[in-house]
Amino acid sequence: MECWTDLDDVPRDVGPSVVTIGNFDGVHRGHRSVLARMVAAARALGGRAVAVTFDPHPLQVHRPDTAPELLTGVADRLELLAETGLDAVLLLEYTLEFARTTPEDFVRRYLVEALGAARVVVGRDVRFGRDNTGDLATMAELGRRHGFEVDVLEDIHGTAPAERRWSSTWVRELLTAGNVEAAAQILGRPHRVRGVVVHGDARGRELGYPTANLGRTSGMVPADGVYAGWMRRVHHPAGLPDGYLPVAVSIGTNPTFDGVERRVEAHVPSRTDLDLYDEEVVVELVHRLRPTLRFASVEELVDQMAQDVERTRALLADGPLVLRGAAGA
Template structure:
């Protein structure tokens, strides 16, 4: 998949193409279903499949004080988009200047002249252009004027009871509760947090459970607790030894030691030989073992950590979680 951060980088002979627009935070199963159908349409016509997205998220520009925590950073979003089979992604820098672009100018400059769109795939609730003045009717009218068709797709719903559609908002709610297994149902994969391993206070090593402490993270950090998951070392082949490791993950402030800084710490069971400092890693959270607790003694904490590690081995014995394919994927 090619990635462009400016229209000037897009090959002039890219088109014809099928194009969709969105933030794609988390690249959840709803996104993947739409993108999968779009890719299939593009292949059947011999066209290119291209997504247009934005960085930073528009909410961080318009209402930074109330912007939602993002499920994925840019690196993970692009990695996940590439897995859908897209030919290209145009990542537009979202600014107030871009926000002032009229709906027609956006369609003409980006979709038509920039990407050679022959078909544009959007949801029924699409809004675009200055003051969100453009809607589905606007897109259809502009399609007639500039020579592209518009596919308006219905919301994609999951298997859980009720009419709620798969959405990034729903995933955030589940993560805020620590329900990473529920979030995985909507994402189609375990939720991931990315960061560089930094030096901590070495307390885990002293207790017999050395941990990789993630520095500044990308990806929403779920509720405090202890989780079972997998750690991928970025830049290493997952098929090679030590590239993909089972981990017991602690998220919280270490209340037993009166900690105040919220941390993400990953322990690799049965391994004391790993040197992960300064490495970028991706931690995938499979299931929550328990909430964070304050223990009356270090001995009680160590005993519980042993139980957590044993449970982690149990949960991950079958290997990484792989969810089944989706219709349209």
């Protein structure tokens, strides 16, 4: 998948294309359904499937104090978008100046002139252009004026008993509660957190459970607790072992030691030989084992850690989680 961050990057012969617009935070099953449909339409047309998305998220520009925590950083968003079969992404920098673009100018400049859109795929609630004044009726009128079709998708819902519209907001609610299993059903995959491994207090190593401590992370960090999951070493040479490892993950402040800094720490069971410092890793959270607890003694903590590791081994014994029925998967 190509990624263009400027109109000058877009090939002059890019059209005809099938285009959609969105933030695609999390690239959940609802997003994947839209993207699968546009990819199929592009293949039938003999053109390219292109998603237009933004960085930073518009709410981070307009309402930085109340903007939601993003499910995925840019690197993971692009990686997940590539998995849908898209030919390209136009990643536009979202600024206050860009936000003043009128709906007609946005469509004409980006969709028509730059991307040669023959079809634009949108939901009924689409909003675009200055003050979100562009809507579905606006897009349809601009399509008639500029010669592209508008393909309208209905909302995608889960099945009973949770017949709610799949959305990034719903995933955030579940992660806030630590329910990574339910979040995975909406995402179509385990939720992931990305970061570079940094030096910590080395307390885990002293206790017999060395951990990879993630520095500044991207991707929403779920509720404090202990999780079972997988760790992928982003730049690990393909084909070599240890690139994808089972992990027991602790998220929290280490209350037994009166910690105050919230951390994400991953322990690889039965491995004390790994040197992961300064490596970029992606941690996929599959099961929540328990909430974070304050123990009366270090001995009680170590006993519980041993149980957590054994449960992690058992839960991950069948290998990485594969979710069936994810739209577009």
